[in-house]
Amino acid sequence: MEYASYDFYTTEYHGTMTETDFAKWITKASRQLDVITSRRLLSAYPDDEYADQQIKMCVCEMAEKMADVDSYIRAQSVRSDGTAGVIQSKSAGSESITYAVGESVYSNIVKDPKALDRQIRAITVNYLAYIEGSDGVCLLYRGM
Numbered sequence: 623m624e625y626a627s628y629d630f631y632t633t634e635y636h637g638t639m640t641e642t643d644f645a646k647w648i649t650k651a652s653r654q655l656d657v658i659t660s661r662r663l664l665s666a667y668p669d670d671e672y673a674d675q676q677i678k679m680c681v682c683e684m685a686e687k688m689a690d691v692d693s694y695i696r697a698q699s700v701r702s703d704g705t706a707g708v709i710q711s712k713s714a715g716s717e718s719i720t721y722a723v724g725e726s727v728y729s730n731i732v733k734d735p736k737a738l739d740r741q742i743r744a745i746t747v748n749y750l751a752y753i754e755g756s757d758g759v760c761l762l763y764r765g766m
Contacts, residue, residue: 624648625655625663626678626685634675635682639689647685654688655681658746659761666755673753680749684742691738 628644631637639647655677656663668674750761 623656623664624652625681626652630678631682631685635679637682637686639686643689644685647689648681650688651681651684654684654742655746658743659750660764662755662757662759662761662763666757666759668753668761669756676749676753680746683745683749687738687741687745 626635626648628641628648631639631644631648637644663677668677747762753761755761
């Protein structure tokens with residue numbers, strides 16, 4: 623189940639992904655949100671408008687973060703010294719490629735696979751802390 627539509631993504635969240643890319647990443651982000659919330663949204667989706675909007679904003683930001691990381695990984699290239707670099711710009715005329723130098727948030731994610739998970743969880747906490755489901759239980763509650 624996807625928790626946000628492309629219409630919401632473009633009009634309310636003001637995202638810039640294409641509809642095709644959005645469809646791919648919103649499915650993955652929605653699945654990740656189900657994992658983090660212990661699937662509470664499937665049985666106790668909140669009734670109020672504020673909570674509904676926070677869930678949709680959360681999953682849109684998660685989808686963008688996942689897409690950004692994927693784009694970063696795909697943009698990496700191996701240099702002649704065997705190290706990986708990120709393509710900063712390309713030219714078609716005389717085939718010029720410029721590699722970015724330095725660390726970024728995304729390079730840290732590539733080095734540490736759990737870093738993306740931590741960022742996704744931080745996004746979730748930012749939007750869903752203290753948001754309750756229709757059953758009155760906080761969506762992020764991990765107890766029994």
